[in-house]
Amino acid sequence: MEKCKLFQSVINLPYFMSYNAIRNLSSEPNGPKIVTQDIPGPKSVSLKKELSYLQNPATVQLFINYSKSTGNYLYDADDNIFLDVYNQISSMPLGYNHPALLEAVKDPANIEAFVNRPALGVLPPSNFVEKLKASLMSIAPPGLKEIQTMACGSCSNENAFKAACFWYKYKERGGKAPTDEDLNSCMINSSPGSPALSILSFHGGFHGRTFGALATTHSKPIHKLDVPSFDWPIAYFPKYRYPLEDFERENAAEDSKSLSHVAELIDQYKKKSPVAGLIVEPIQAEGGDNHASDNYFRNLRKLCLDKGVAFICDEVQTGGGPTGKFWAHEYWGLEIPPDIVTFSKKMLTGGYFYRDEFRPREGYRVFNTWLGDPSKMVLLQAVIKVVKEQNLLKNMETTGNHLLKEMKNIEKKHSGKLFNVRGRGTFAAMDFQTPEARDKAVKALHKRGIHCGGSGSKTLRIRTALIFESKHADIFLNQLDKTLTEDF
Ligand code: PSZ
Numbered sequence: 001m002e003k004c005k006l007f008q009s010v011i012n013l014p015y016f017m018s019y020n021a022i023r024n025l026s027s028e029p030n031g032p033k034i035v036t037q038d039i040p041g042p043k044s045v046s047l048k049k050e051l052s053y054l055q056n057p058a059t060v061q062l063f064i065n066y067s068k069s070t071g072n073y074l075y076d077a078d079d080n081i082f083l084d085v086y087n088q089i090s091s092m093p094l095g096y097n098h099p100a101l102l103e104a105v106k107d108p109a110n111i112e113a114f115v116n117r118p119a120l121g122v123l124p125p126s127n128f129v130e131k132l133k134a135s136l137m138s139i140a141p142p143g144l145k146e147i148q149t150m151a152c153g154s155c156s157n158e159n160a161f162k163a164a165c166f167w168y169k170y171k172e173r174g175g176k177a178p179t180d181e182d183l184n185s186c187m188i189n190s191s192p193g194s195p196a197l198s199i200l201s202f203h204g205g206f207h208g209r210t211f212g213a214l215a216t217t218h219s220k221p222i223h224k225l226d227v228p229s230f231d232w233p234i235a236y237f238p239k240y241r242y243p244l245e246d247f248e249r250e251n252a253a254e255d256s257k258s259l260s261h262v263a264e265l266i267d268q269y270k271k272k273s274p275v276a277g278l279i280v281e282p283i284q285a286e287g288g289d290n291h292a293s294d295n296y297f298r299n300l301r302k303l304c305l306d307k308g309v310a311f312i313c314d315e316v317q318t319g320g321g322p323t324g325k326f327w328a329h330e331y332w333g334l335e336i337p338p339d340i341v342t343f344s345k346k347m348l349t350g351g352y353f354y355r356d357e358f359r360p361r362e363g364y365r366v367f368n369t370w371l372g373d374p375s376k377m378v379l380l381q382a383v384i385k386v387v388k389e390q391n392l393l394k395n396m397e398t399t400g401n402h403l404l405k406e407m408k409n410i411e412k413k414h415s416g417k418l419f420n421v422r423g424r425g426t427f428a429a430m431d432f433q434t435p436e437a438r439d440k441a442v443k444a445l446h447k448r449g450i451h452c453g454g455s456g457s458k459t460l461r462i463r464t465a466l467i468f469e470s471k472h473a474d475i476f477l478n479q480l481d482k483t484l485t486e487d488f
Contacts (some may be wrong), residue, residue: 006348154208288456320346
């Protein structure tokens with residue numbers, strides 16, 4: 001009680017809102033509860049059958065009761081309650097039905113944003129600048145002062161690639177206007193108007209599934225099969241051995257191997273299709289939670305500057321706070337920020353921040369009907385307020401430290417079953433011996449009321465909401481330990 005009073009006076013909470021209420025923890029159950037014999041339960045199975053008449057439901061795991069779901073807990077159609085450590089593929093900043101978001105939706109001042117979806121490029125609402133400043137610009141990565149909103153992660157990357165190509169050709173033309181030949185040839189996809197330029201990406205990277213983004217995605221064949229693609233360079237990404245402190249020399253060698261490959265590819269492609277931009281995730285997420293050192297990324301950034309290549313940092317999955325900073329690349333301590341930082345997921349709207357050199361000179365070069373959605377900015381503004389008031393970045397750091405320490409203890413206890421515990425904040429992962437063992441662990445944890453997911457071939461990943469605390473981590477850790485003891 002004392003703690004609550006003190007807390008309320010510090011951040012001026014309305015008297016009726018406790019610490020638990022504003023983190024949306026007061027409505028949470030005490031823990032997971034599984035009531036059906038199998039997961040999925042009978043209601044989910046029958047709904048999946050109905051869906052199968054309308055589309056291929058192969059990927060659907062469970063049907064969810066979103067009105068009951070609350071905080072870190074997901075309620076399925078059969079009333080099973082799961083602790084959610086996966087959060088809609090890492091895209092829920094404040095868990096389910098957070099009161100601050102419910103309030104924002106109910107606020108009469110915000111209703112227009114939910115009812116009218118404008119073509120933002122031509123008829124933005126009169127409060128657009130104010131809303132951009134209050135939401136996205138209030139958490140812009142250091143050094144980046146311009147913003148483009150978009151609908152999703154893939155289209156953010158697509159347009160970032162275009163911005164890199166515009167930038168590259170603008171420099172090459174020395175600021176001169178395009179020629180008639182440029183304008184005519186681009187209409188038939190030919191050079192010089194449609195130039196042979198490329199975007200360099202990394203093995204194991206994931207940047208989306210639309211055509212351009214897919215050309216830079218290299219995590220699983222099922223994403224790419226049967227889709228025509230570009231001949232763009234794909235570089236080696238470091239593969240670390242764990243624990244990091246025992247393999248410093250080997251891991252530094254991995255950094256050098258990757259950096260030399262990037263430099264080599266940029267030089268090699270100079271003749272056939274010069275590299276306009278390079279895209280990289282701060283932690284390769286879909287590819288299996290592959291980390292690289294802060295020093296590696298500092299050198300990669302330098303290399304891009306030396307070679308005149310745009311450095312695009314894909315923070316679609318790492319951005320928005322789970323690592324303990326709003327942007328994972330803030331850990332690198334760059335002297336010159338990334339040229340472009342793309343986002344979506346926990347940011348609720350897609351888009352990218354960019355250095356002013358990357359502002360297209362003409363209108364209609366980066367454009368589509370909606371260019372995002374102002375209602376998402378209303379929600380994001382409410383999210384950011386809670387993150388700041390509640391110090392949720394610090395919460396990710398504290399909870400993440402606890403989670404990682406205990407995951408490492410479990411790794412020791414179950415050596416031979418669990419490997420390579422790693423993470424930053426609560427953006428954490430561990431490997432199993434085989435893909436089958438990983439899949440078995442994900443299923444066994446579902447049965448124990450933990451909703452988690454896989455990445456890469458044999459990795460289990462944790463993607464919590466920002467309101468996930470050590471007490472939630474303990475529930476997960478306890479079930480992980482039990483699974484490894486009883487199910488393996
Ligand atoms: O299978 C899929 O399509 C998935 S599963 C997880 C994602 C996509 N993540 C999306 C993502 C991402 O993690 C990174 C680092 N960059 C871009 C994207 C694409 O975002 P969306 O899905 O919004 O197009």
